[in-house]
Amino acid sequence: MNIIASDSPIYEGLANMLEGYDCPAILVSVDYQILAINQLYREEFGDVPLQKKRRCFEVSHGYSVPCDEAGEDCPLSATLQSGHKERVLHIHQTPRGKEHVAVEMLPIHDSQGKLLFFVELLRAISVASTGKANNKLVGASKSFNQMLEKVTRVSPSDASVLLLGESGSGKELVANAIHQGSSRAGNALVTLECSGLTDSLFESELFGHIKGSFTGAHSSRTGLVELANGGTLFLDEIGDVPLSMQVKLLRLIETRSFRPVGSSTIKHSHFRLVCATHKNLAQMVKAGEFRQDLYYRINVFPIYVPSLRERQDDLALLISTLLKRLSERKEYHLTDSALQILKRHDFPGNIRELSNILNRAILLSDTNLIDRHTIQESLNIDHELHQQSDRTSSTQEPQFFC
Template sequence: MDVIASDSSSFDGLASMLEGYDCPAILVSVDYRILAINQHYRDEFGDVPLQQSKRCFEVSHGYSVPCDEAGEDCPLSATLQSGRKERVLHIHQTPRGKEHVDVEMLPIHDSQGQLLFFVELLRSVSVASVQDSSKKLVGSSKSFNRMLEKITRVSHSDASVLLLGESGSGKELVAHAVHQGGHRASNSMVTLECAGLTDSLFESELFGHVKGSFTGAHSNRVGLVELANGGTLFLDEIGDVPLSMQVKLLRLIETGAFRPVGSSTVKHTNFRLICATHKNLAQMVKAGEFRQDLYYRINVYPIHVPSLRERQDDLVLLTNTLLKRISQRKEYHLTDSAMQVLKQHDFPGNIRELSNILNRAILLTDTNLIERSTIQECLEIDRELDPLIDTSSAFQPLSITDAGEGREWLDLKTAEKRYLSELMAFHHDDKEQVAKVAGISLRSLYRKLE
């Protein structure tokens, strides 16, 4: 491909054209120089001294070399290679600090096909943060950014999304991010936890029921699919949907039609479907445990939600964020040695396990500084509660000799009861919060408390 320098007539016209975009836009030369910016860019990212011929990677990232030479994807380089527009998710320097930005690079050619300029469109990603955030996804690792790029691509459509990832990796937060990034964000996102539901309970929860349709149906109940009308329906652990119910779910997805249990009236609903599972649905299809037609209906746009092991670069950020979410009244910090213990842990329970550990640490510490020994004690609790779970880390488990001759070893039931009692006291009997911290359903919590 031939690449030539810009000429003044083309430059003037394109510089004016930038104001026609409804997002921040810059005009870039083939050698990375920023030639013009629009008002949206000034409002969101600040002014750029054009007379200094600043290069895009200097302004957006503070790099001294192009992005691809600094270990990141470069949309300009990708466009040069492909000859067409390219799209990349980057972390940019902004007046508010580092932020995720969706970058689209458009090549501008002359009538002979020679490359003149690039128009770079920048759209901030509001559903995620590179810094501590109480309500957003947080992360900056490569695996996190790959996931976030897929979220930004699919959010504005109505395509069905299938979230694939280990338990505790944050699939529900990702589902909320997909919902919030789309045009249905002003309407509700309704969640159904499919694990542990019988056929009748699943049908009643999903479609609702009329009074007298079965024993205990003392009044009419609106189903979740009706509540999700205009918004998003999130089916968590879709792999646990009873096989006999999958055909009814398939019909709902394909037609939007359903009947409440015990009713002859057909109703209609319109929702965006997001499903999540930690299971291998393809293998379940081969084994006859999951319908193939349903699998292809929900697997329109799969997104891999990385495990915490794949996001080691995000561990410090996630830890600081979770500490702020857990305790809004008092600020806690980990010592460097305590953080080293966490970095050497495998986290089979992923972010949910990290949250549990930090909750315990806050209960066990007497100051706002969480020491290495406290984190070690928190990890030791996991070994006592469930020795079948591999929670290996850099330090060896405490033996009875290590702990002292007076160490009291609790049976599993007593240890669990004490743990839940402490959580209930800490969260002022807020059962929904306790269930979330403990990593169990609200139904399971009630059962254990009884």
């Protein structure tokens, strides 16, 4: 395979072209060698000594072989196979440590269609972290990165998103990441927890009401839909919306118009819709428990949020992050044997359960080093409570009332 000389007009023109991109960019040869970088790359990731003929996988990951040979997706290899630009999400080595980066690979051909170079565009993912960070998605496992790749694709659009996954898996954090990655980030993310709401309460919360519209309405109230104007409306546990209210929700989504309870005035709100549920909505549609037309309205871009069991590689990272969030004044650590106990646990409550266990461990520990006995005691609390509840229910005498 022929390589274009570094002093050729073609090479010089492409190298200068990199400065026209609004993100870090590098020029890569067909054999992975970095030939040029732009100033934004230098500012974001540091300089690359081009005379040393470094290859992209060495600089970005510290690998000695291409990414696809190291167990990751390789954008260059994918572009070679498809013949057009490809996009993947990678974890790159940076001066700040490991960071999530969206990589777009553009093939450059000559007039005869011969492949000459690749232009690699790199955009940092600000809503996620591979380290201890507050208010960010944290993870580095394959299942986490697959989810994050979809989040970064859909965030800049206004498409409705449906988050699917078990309770406690972090769907609200994902909704926040979608909002923060959108053009609406400067406006509000408004959340409505749909579980347990009656028809009247759901309507009042969502659309608002005017004074005197029902018993107890002593003053007018602005609904969440109106508060979400220009921002994002997040409906958590959408599967629990009463069937009788689903038609009103459908009309809201279709027209972006609504009437506060007790009012004849029609209002409008331009919001981005994100919904979440742990239920199987498709089965609910078949059972007649969820409107089919509403299902297709909210299910424009579904994203599966993996459970903690599917993110075993992230467990140690999540533990470090949660310990920091739970105790800002004192830094706690787990022993290796304590970590092994948690690795064997199923976590039916997912990240929410892990947070509870670590919070107990902090309270039960006399030092900042949490050992296996403390973790086991924290796990046993739930087990003992369940056993006590079972014994109580089995021995309790029936009560009779006159």
